[in-house]
Amino acid sequence: xxxxxxxxxxxxxxxxxxxxxxxxxxxxxxxxxxxxxxxxxxxxxxxxxxxxxxxxxxxxxxxxxxxxxxxxxxxxxxxxxxxxxxxxxxxxxxxxxxxxxxxxxxxxxxxxxxxxxxxxxxxxxxxxxxxxxxxxxxxxxxxxxxxxxxxxxxxxxxxxxxxxxxxxxxxxxxxxxxxxxxxxxxxxxxxxxxxxxxxxxxxxxxxxxxxxxxxxxxxxxxxxxxxxxxxxxxxxxxxxxxxxxxxxxxxxxxxxxxxxxxxxxxxxxxxxxxxxxxxxxxxxxxxxxxxxxxxxxxxxxxxxxxxxxxxxxxxxxxxxxxxxxxx
Amino acid sequence: xxxxxxxxxxxxxxxxxxxxxxxxxxxxxxxxxxxxxxxxxxxxxxxxxxxxxxxxxxxxxxxxxxxxxxxxxxxxxxxxxxxxxxxxxxxxxxxxxxxxxxxxxxxxxxxxxxxxxxxxxxxxxxxxxxxxxxxxxxxxxxxxxxxxxxxxxxxxxxxxxxxxxxxxxxxxxxxxxxxxxxxxxxxxxxxxxxxxxxxxxxxxxxxxxxxxxxxxxxxxxxxxxxxxxxxxxxxxxxxxxxxxxxxxxxxxxxxxxxxxxxxxxxxxxxxxxxxxxxxxxxxxxxxxxxxxxxxxxxxxxxxxxxxxxxxxxxxxxxxxxxxxxxxxxxxxxxxxxxxxxxxxxxxxxxxxxxxxxxxxxxxxxxxxxxxxxxxxxxxxxxxxxxxxxxxxxxxxxxxxxxxxxxxxxxxxxxxxxxxxxxxxxxxxxx
Numbered sequence: 166x167x168x169x170x171x172x173x174x175x176x177x178x179x180x181x182x183x184x185x186x187x188x189x190x191x192x193x194x195x196x197x198x199x200x201x202x203x204x205x206x207x208x209x210x211x212x213x214x215x216x217x218x219x220x221x222x223x224x225x226x227x228x229x230x231x232x233x234x235x236x237x238x239x240x241x242x243x244x245x246x247x248x249x250x251x252x253x254x255x256x257x258x259x260x261x262x263x264x265x266x267x268x269x270x271x272x273x274x275x276x277x278x279x280x281x282x283x284x285x286x287x288x289x290x291x292x293x294x295x296x297x298x299x300x301x302x303x304x305x306x307x308x309x310x311x312x313x314x315x316x317x318x319x320x321x322x323x324x325x326x327x328x329x330x331x332x333x334x335x336x337x338x339x340x341x342x343x344x345x346x347x348x349x350x351x352x353x354x355x356x357x358x359x360x361x362x363x364x365x366x367x368x369x370x371x372x373x374x375x376x377x378x379x380x381x382x383x384x385x386x387x388x389x390x391x392x393x394x395x396x397x398x399x400x401x402x403x404x405x406x407x408x409x410x411x412x413x414x415x416x417x418x419x420x421x422x423x424x425x426x427x428x429x430x431x432x433x434x435x436x437x438x439x440x441x442x443x444x445x446x447x448x449x450x451x452x453x454x455x456x457x458x459x460x461x462x463x464x465x466x467x468x469x470x471x472x473x474x475x476x477x478x479x480x481x482x483x484x485x486x487x488x489x490x491x492x
Numbered sequence: 493x494x495x496x497x498x499x500x501x502x503x504x505x506x507x508x509x510x511x512x513x514x515x516x517x518x519x520x521x522x523x524x525x526x527x528x529x530x531x532x533x534x535x536x537x538x539x540x541x542x543x544x545x546x547x548x549x550x551x552x553x554x555x556x557x558x559x560x561x562x563x564x565x566x567x568x569x570x571x572x573x574x575x576x577x578x579x580x581x582x583x584x585x586x587x588x589x590x591x592x593x594x595x596x597x598x599x600x601x602x603x604x605x606x607x608x609x610x611x612x613x614x615x616x617x618x619x620x621x622x623x624x625x626x627x628x629x630x631x632x633x634x635x636x637x638x639x640x641x642x643x644x645x646x647x648x649x650x651x652x653x654x655x656x657x658x659x660x661x662x663x664x665x666x667x668x669x670x671x672x673x674x675x676x677x678x679x680x681x682x683x684x685x686x687x688x689x690x691x692x693x694x695x696x697x698x699x700x701x702x703x704x705x706x707x708x709x710x711x712x713x714x715x716x717x718x719x720x721x722x723x724x725x726x727x728x729x730x731x732x733x734x735x736x737x738x739x740x741x742x743x744x745x746x747x748x749x750x751x752x753x754x755x756x757x758x759x760x761x762x763x764x765x766x767x768x769x770x771x772x773x774x775x776x777x778x779x780x781x782x783x784x785x786x787x788x789x790x791x792x793x794x795x796x797x798x799x800x801x802x803x804x805x806x807x808x809x810x811x812x813x814x815x816x817x818x819x820x821x822x823x824x825x826x827x828x829x830x831x832x833x834x835x836x837x838x839x840x841x842x843x844x845x846x847x848x849x850x851x852x853x854x855x856x857x858x859x860x861x862x863x864x865x866x867x868x869x870x871x872x873x874x875x876x877x878x879x880x881x882x883x884x885x886x887x888x889x890x891x892x893x894x895x896x897x898x899x900x901x902x903x904x905x906x907x908x909x910x911x912x913x914x915x916x917x918x919x920x921x922x
Binding site: 479 | 837
């Protein structure tokens with residue numbers, strides 16, 4: 166019966182660097198090239214240990230008088246140890262695990278749409294041209310957005326510096342994700358992460374634009390502020406999930422779960438800071454100053470009488486603050 | 493541009509901790525001045541407000557005896573800490589020998605900024621209040637404790653009552669300074685003309701006329717007078733009456749309107765208002781600027797001191813019009829939003845006011861659709877009074893806009909509501 170010996174990656178439990186199928190005992194382990202298993206580890210002796218079968222036929226590892234001996238996780242240093250499936254020993258700085266070739270492995274995990282090394286046709290946004298298109302569109306949007314808000318001379322310079330600053334942030338943000346992807350998948354995928362950032366920026370700009378128009382047209386609907394907040398949290402969760410798609414081989418449900426958890430954490434942090442701020446006094450007034458220069462036919466208005474009624478409610482609101490104070 | 497609006501409010505003369513300033517060299521004192529000083533200085537004492545937990549003074553002022561039984565006149569703003577936060581402050585007078593004596597506030601006239609203290613000790617000599625006939629240009633002497641530097645005498649000139657204020661104030665051309673608040677301004681015969689109250693600097697100083705002081709003293713000396721159990725309640729009642737007298741008729745008659753860029757705006761709503769204006773370009777290149785901005789501001793000098801951060805009776809109208817031939821509609825919208833969204837509501841202290849609450853609506857006002865914001869906050873210590881700021885922006889054009897702001901401090905809800913509605917009716921295109 167052949168023995169399976171696995172050399173494990175240092176510092177990472179269970180990750181196999183090399184797997185060897187060696188003949189049956191007896192055999193030897195050491196740094197010298199005449200051993201059955203040769204270990205290139207300066208802390209391993211030339212002839213460190215040998216594997217033999219004892220009287221009952223069990224495989225046993227014996228120390229050959231080595232400097233660093235045989236180390237086990239459970240029992241410390243040993244001169245002699247019976248080998249069974251799953252036993253892990255350390256020689257010098259090398260971790261060896263013995264496996265039984267008969268062991269049953271679990272079923273294969275489905276890909277769940279992970280794109281890693283997949284031989285499926287790529288969707289448009291997974292292709293380089295698509296991603297470059299997304300980034301170009303986002304840059305154009307950012308330029309337009311800045312230009313339409315520029316009220317002084319030198320709009321060109323304002324646009325230029327906005328693009329420069331935006332690009333710098335995108336590069337840093339995507340760079341961090343790319344490095345993470347390199348660690349996890351072995352691939353940077355920088356452009357993919359830049360595209361995610363660009364998409365997120367575009368979505369953010371659209372949310373702001375919609376919010377602007379709604380708060381201009383319907384200033385009495387106070388429900389827009391929380392809806393906008395929710396939309397931004399969902400956007401954040403989506404950004405995390407999209408980045409994870411390019412940086413890991415996690416399945417889609419798992420990515421979205423992580424994104425959702427990140428979103429909830431951000432929401433909770435904002436909630437906590439908001440609750441803590443609630444008690445702080447401010448002499449600043451909060452109101453929506455948004456004005457869109459459109460024909461008044463398009464703007465729903467209330468009558469002066471209705472406005473008079475609205476401000477009466479405002480008085481009740483202020484009076485309730487004064488009553489709380491009296492208690 | 494709003495930051496450039498000139499404010500001409502007078503500084504009250506309460507001395508708090510401050511460093512020394514350069515003082516102009518003075519002429520040799522005339523004999524008359526030294527005689528006046530020698531004759532009357534024993535009737536004038538320093539008043540200090542002690543914060544009880546630290547047992548140290550937070551501010552000083554001046555007071556003078558007006559009766560043989562030791563009643564002393566000073567400004568309300570000198571002793572306002574005692575009225576506003578009674579438990580945390582006490583009022584002391586500092587005798588000539590440096591000893592101090594705790595005294596009680598028995599009456600206040602918050603509108604005219606006067607207070608009467610009962611010192612509990614007889615006054616060996618005192619001023620007798622009564623009408624004085626004066627001509628513009630007559631010499632007056634103001635006495636007090638500027639910046640806690642010791643009792644000082646300042647010569648100046650009587651320049652009559654201010655013409656534009658709702659309540660009379662004497663214009664005294666002389667250099668009175670923080671700490672002299674509550675001190676008397678007298679003739680060389682020792683007749684009290686007024687009480688030092690505020691300054692705009694550069695010798696422009698103001699006195700509360702003797703007639704107001706006489707009236708308050710008469711109240712205290714009337715038989716059956718009892719000091720109010722809670723002076724704050726009395727202050728509140730005085731302020732409510734004051735703002736009613738002040739605002740009750742405002743905008744009732746057809747207010748004067750002026751052309752203002754492409755708009756018509758209210759100006760000079762009452763004789764007590766004074767208006768200023770100006771025009772700005774976004775840049776000073778030779779060609780057409782990105783936009784033009786004009787402003788028009790009307791205010792009064794009649795604000796009443798309630799506490800350090802809180803005034804009553806401030807009414808201010810500010811109109812700002814922006815027009816542009818170069819900005820595209822979206823850019824003009826950004827400019828207009830920035831002007832309208834600019835928060836120029838008055839500052840405030842948590843001790844005195846609630847936070848602002850605002851209502852924003854698009855309103856079909858009488859003459860044009862507008863976007864209107866009313867921000868309101870309550871005065872915590874003066875029940876029934878509020879600060880209100882109404883901002884109105886005219887809607888509908890992509891190259892011209894008007895932001896018009898009405899600020900009311902220490903007004904009743906009825907007045908804020910009425911003035912808001914009246915104001916909305918007036919906003920108009922030319």
